[in-house]
Amino acid sequence: xxxxxxxxxxxxxxxxxxxxxxxxxxxxxxxxxxxxxxxxxxxxxxxxxxxxxxxxxxxxxxxxxxxxxxxxxxxxxxxxxxxxxxxxxxxxxxxxxxxxxxxxxxxxxxxxxxxxxxxxxxxxxxxxxxxxxxxxxxxxxxxxxxxxxxxxxxxxxxxxxxxxxxxxxxxxxxxxxxxxxxxxxxxxxxxxxxxxxxxxxxxxxxxxxxxxxxxxxxxxxxxxxxxxxxxxxxxxxxxxxxxxxxxxxxxxxxxxxxxxxxxxxxxxxxxxxxxxxxxxxxxxxxxxxxxxxxxxxxxxxxxxxxxxxxxxxxxxxxxxxxxxxxxxxxxxxxxxxxxxxxxxxxxxxxxxxxxxxxxxxxxxxxxxxxxxxxxxxxxxxxxxxxxxxxxxxxxxxxxxxxxxxxxxxxxxxxxxxx
Numbered sequence: 269x270x271x272x273x274x275x276x277x278x279x280x281x282x283x284x285x286x287x288x289x290x291x292x293x294x295x296x297x298x299x300x301x302x303x304x305x306x307x308x309x310x311x312x313x314x315x316x317x318x319x320x321x322x323x324x325x326x327x328x329x330x331x332x333x334x335x336x337x338x339x340x341x342x343x344x345x346x347x348x349x350x351x352x353x354x355x356x357x358x359x360x361x362x363x364x365x366x367x368x369x370x371x372x373x374x375x376x377x378x379x380x381x382x383x384x385x386x387x388x389x390x391x392x393x394x395x396x397x398x399x400x401x402x403x404x405x406x407x408x409x410x411x412x413x414x415x416x417x418x419x420x421x422x423x424x425x426x427x428x429x430x431x432x433x434x435x436x437x438x439x440x441x442x443x444x445x446x447x448x449x450x451x452x453x454x455x456x457x458x459x460x461x462x463x464x465x466x467x468x469x470x471x472x473x474x475x476x477x478x479x480x481x482x483x484x485x486x487x488x489x490x491x492x493x494x495x496x497x498x499x500x501x502x503x504x505x506x507x508x509x510x511x512x513x514x515x516x517x518x519x520x521x522x523x524x525x526x527x528x529x530x531x532x533x534x535x536x537x538x539x540x541x542x543x544x545x546x547x548x549x550x551x552x553x554x555x556x557x558x559x560x561x562x563x564x565x566x567x568x569x570x571x572x573x574x575x576x577x578x579x580x581x582x583x584x585x586x587x588x589x590x591x592x593x594x595x596x597x598x599x600x601x602x603x604x605x606x607x608x609x610x611x612x613x614x615x616x617x618x619x620x621x622x623x624x625x626x627x628x629x630x631x632x633x634x635x636x637x638x639x640x641x642x643x644x645x646x647x648x649x650x651x652x653x654x655x656x657x658x659x660x661x662x663x664x665x666x667x668x669x670x671x672x673x674x675x676x677x678x679x680x681x682x683x684x685x686x
């Protein structure tokens with residue numbers, strides 16, 4: 269797996285681990301405020317956009333996000349997560365300053381969608397591979413990943429609240445300047461977050477360069493993922509679950525406006541409710557034994573994400589939507605660190621960037637087709653019905669995958685006894 273300069277064990281967090289937690293928290297605070305208010309909120313409320321405009325902006329962002337997920341994996345395996353993260357943060361900082369100055373329009377929001385997609389995809393692959401460069405062992409990874417999700421979800425909630433307050437007093441584009449401030453802090457903590465675990469590189473010279481090329485890196489990540497049973501299950505279940513989330517990306521802001529009949533500030537408030545739920549879920553996650561972090565836990569949390577989403581969009585009652593968002597967030601607080609740890613644990617460190625990039629590619633690209641179809645379905649059946657149907661699919665994918673896996677395990681135990 270690699271050579272470690274120092275082992276933090278389960279004592280106090282190292283300086284590098286604290287900086288990684290700060291990086292994850294600051295970037296989520298920035299991105300979440302801008303995504304819900306500066307991007308989707310501006311398109312829906314300031315430009316008066318319909319489902320097709322929101323879907324187009326979100327589609328561009330998701331496509332770029334998926335591309336960056338895959339493309340950043342080989343780069344991380346080549347130069348490490350720190351340098352990759354720094355380059356990404358500088359590019360996002362330049363975009364946020366520009367967007368904070370110019371008035372919103374369809375072209376500028378499209379530009380922001382491209383940059384946020386590329387930057388978000390790259391930084392998320394970085395932060396999900398970074399823990400293995402700072403600590404090792406399932407208990408250490410569980411603690412670090414759990415704390416990353418815990419603190420970042422507090423920031424995930426704080427970002428939209430801060431953005432909502434700013435949007436209440438200033439033009440919506442000001443949230444991009446708030447993003448810039450957060451990114452300056454993220455650059456500062458990342459600068460000193462140096463890797464302490466070095467992977468034992470495979471091959472040398474041209475052979476190594478070929479394996480770490482962008483296209484060949486994606487292919488290699490796919491090969492390692494698909495030949496490993498647990499990684500394959502993580503990928504497939506995640507892909508099918510996230511497939512349904514594409515409908516939320518293009519229709520959720522319309523659900524706020526047309527079904528709940530609330531203004532743009534509530535986009536930030538309900539996002540914050542989900543963030544607080546995730547923070548509580550991830551805190552509870554840090555208290556469970558490392559041995560219980562397994563595939564069944566991942567599938568169960570995916571099912572509860574679907575159930576929470578069903579409650580969230582099932583009525584036009586704001587209080588019920590708040591409760592659903594909290595349940596949704598609580599389940600996400602378990603699912604995010606569980607998924608990251610399982611991939612980190614089951615992947616050779618020399619391939620982690622490429623595998624994590626491919627897994628993230630699958631999750632984010634899953635929503636592309638629903639983005640293109642959801643507006644037409646909403647025109648035919650209504651926004652709320654489409655979102656509720658998507659929520660049912662998420663719950664069914666988690667529940668059915670869990671049942672199928674339990675059945676296979678029972679068959680295997682029977683065969684062993686015989």
